[in-house]
Amino acid sequence: MSSLSIASYFPFTRVKMVSQNVHDRGALIKVQPDLRWRPLCHECRSPAGTVHSQGHRRMIRDLNLADRQVWLEVGYRKVWCEHCRKTRVEHLSFCDSPQRLTHRLRRYVYELCRLLPVADVAEHLDLDPKTVKAVDQEFLQEEFGQTDYEGLRVLAIDEIALKKGQRDYLTVVLDYESGRVVWTGEGHDQETLDRFFGGMTGPQKSALQAVAVDMWDPYINRLQHHCPQASIVFDLFHIVQGYGQVIDEVRREEVRKAVGPMKPVVKGSRYLLLKNRDNLRPDQADRLDELLKLNENLSRVYVLKDQLKVIYQYRHRPAAQAALDDWIAMAERVDNYHMAQFIKTLRRFEYGILNHCNFPIGTSRLEGVNNKIKVIKRKAYGFHDPVYFGLKIKQAFPGDAKERKTTNCLG
Numbered sequence: 001m002s003s004l005s006i007a008s009y010f011p012f013t014r015v016k017m018v019s020q021n022v023h024d025r026g027a028l029i030k031v032q033p034d035l036r037w038r039p040l041c042h043e044c045r046s047p048a049g050t051v052h053s054q055g056h057r058r059m060i061r062d063l064n065l066a067d068r069q070v071w072l073e074v075g076y077r078k079v080w081c082e083h084c085r086k087t088r089v090e091h092l093s094f095c096d097s098p099q100r101l102t103h104r105l106r107r108y109v110y111e112l113c114r115l116l117p118v119a120d121v122a123e124h125l126d127l128d129p130k131t132v133k134a135v136d137q138e139f140l141q142e143e144f145g146q147t148d149y150e151g152l153r154v155l156a157i158d159e160i161a162l163k164k165g166q167r168d169y170l171t172v173v174l175d176y177e178s179g180r181v182v183w184t185g186e187g188h189d190q191e192t193l194d195r196f197f198g199g200m201t202g203p204q205k206s207a208l209q210a211v212a213v214d215m216w217d218p219y220i221n222r223l224q225h226h227c228p229q230a231s232i233v234f235d236l237f238h239i240v241q242g243y244g245q246v247i248d249e250v251r252r253e254e255v256r257k258a259v260g261p262m263k264p265v266v267k268g269s270r271y272l273l274l275k276n277r278d279n280l281r282p283d284q285a286d287r288l289d290e291l292l293k294l295n296e297n298l299s300r301v302y303v304l305k306d307q308l309k310v311i312y313q314y315r316h317r318p319a320a321q322a323a324l325d326d327w328i329a330m331a332e333r334v335d336n337y338h339m340a341q342f343i344k345t346l347r348r349f350e351y352g353i354l355n356h357c358n359f360p361i362g363t364s365r366l367e368g369v370n371n372k373i374k375v376i377k378r379k380a381y382g383f384h385d386p387v388y389f390g391l392k393i394k395q396a397f398p399g400d401a402k403e404r405k406t407t408n409c410l411g
């Protein structure tokens with residue numbers, strides 16, 4: 001007779017395994033209360049006075065064993081709890097009362113959801129996607145549900161479109177120094193930032209030295225209200241993002257104006273114009289060159305894209321001011337309404353561009369966060385749930401605690 005036993009794979013306390021039955025699709029393991037222990041109330045965990053009834057059964061899914069799904073057929077009792085003054089289900093150490101998955105299976109679902117889209121985890125484990133998402137969200141809520149406002153000095157605020165072509169946004173607040181996402185919230189208006197600052201104490205607000213943000217009035221208004229001492233910085237990342245829209249508008253107008261063979265050349269150029277030149281294939285770079293030779297407005301707009309970076313190279317305010325003035329002088333030669341609007345915006349917000357000299361907030365961290373969030377969005381696709389999406393973002397950016405203490409972007 002074999003002495004092989006699977007019991008050690010199920011180190012559950014206060015119960016005993018009474019039988020196992022392995023068939024094609026799964027393994028069924030019967031579990032009974034170990035009568036040497038007094039049952040506990042599942043609600044308050046106090047030892048129960050008397051057993052109210054027994055012989056109740058529940059099917060609970062556990063981690064797979066080899067290639068089989070494992071189901072526990074759990075016998076349990078209902079007990080009279082003196083403490084609750086109620087009849088209660090007895091406590092099981094491996095599964096919470098209304099759940100149909102063991103703790104360790106739920107933990108495994110959560111770990112997998114860190115790596116894979118919900119739909120893939122559901123398929124892999126043969127679970128309902130709604131169950132998978134609910135498990136993931138519950139763990140996330142526990143770990144990241146609270147906002148930690150400690151130690152913030154430099155923030156970066158960004159907004160992410162939730163659905164393409166719609167006006168639903170998620171605002172993301174990043175601790176620029178540690179890379180931790182501090183907070184996410186639906187919307188991108190004044191009220192959104194009021195919710196963020198609502199959880200902050202006075203001293204925490206006063207500790208803020210700088211905030212990198214888009215040239216967006218509702219945000220700026222609330223920053224000036226909640227932390228007037230903090231310098232508002234319009235960082236290069238957000239400026240380039242805004243300028244990307246100008247390029248797109250100029251291109252659209254040139255498509256409308258183009259005739260004959262020029263039309264297709266201009267029309268298919270969006271990608272070429274917006275992408276970094278270094279990331280283009282040689283044939284794409286050739287097409288871009290041809291386009292720029294043929295169209296003067298597009299050519300100017302394109303050159304100005306690179307020139308924006310020059311403004312941000314200076315730490316000396318008057319030098320940055322001169323570079324900004326030069327840029328605007330060049331931009332004024334582009335005949336386009338959207339460009340004219342952009343120039344006006346730059347002039348209005350030039351204080352925040354020059355603040356970059358004092359708080360040189362770089363683009364790479366902001367760009368990295370933005371790109372990674374787009375990936376998370378694709379993974380969480382199918383669940384248009386901003387709360388869940390926000391928690392996934394916080395999970396992806398826990399920040400580097402050590403870095404937060406030792407490095408200082410302020411020099």
Ligand SMILES: [Zn+2]
Binds near residue numbers: 042044045083084
């Ligand atoms: Zn109780």
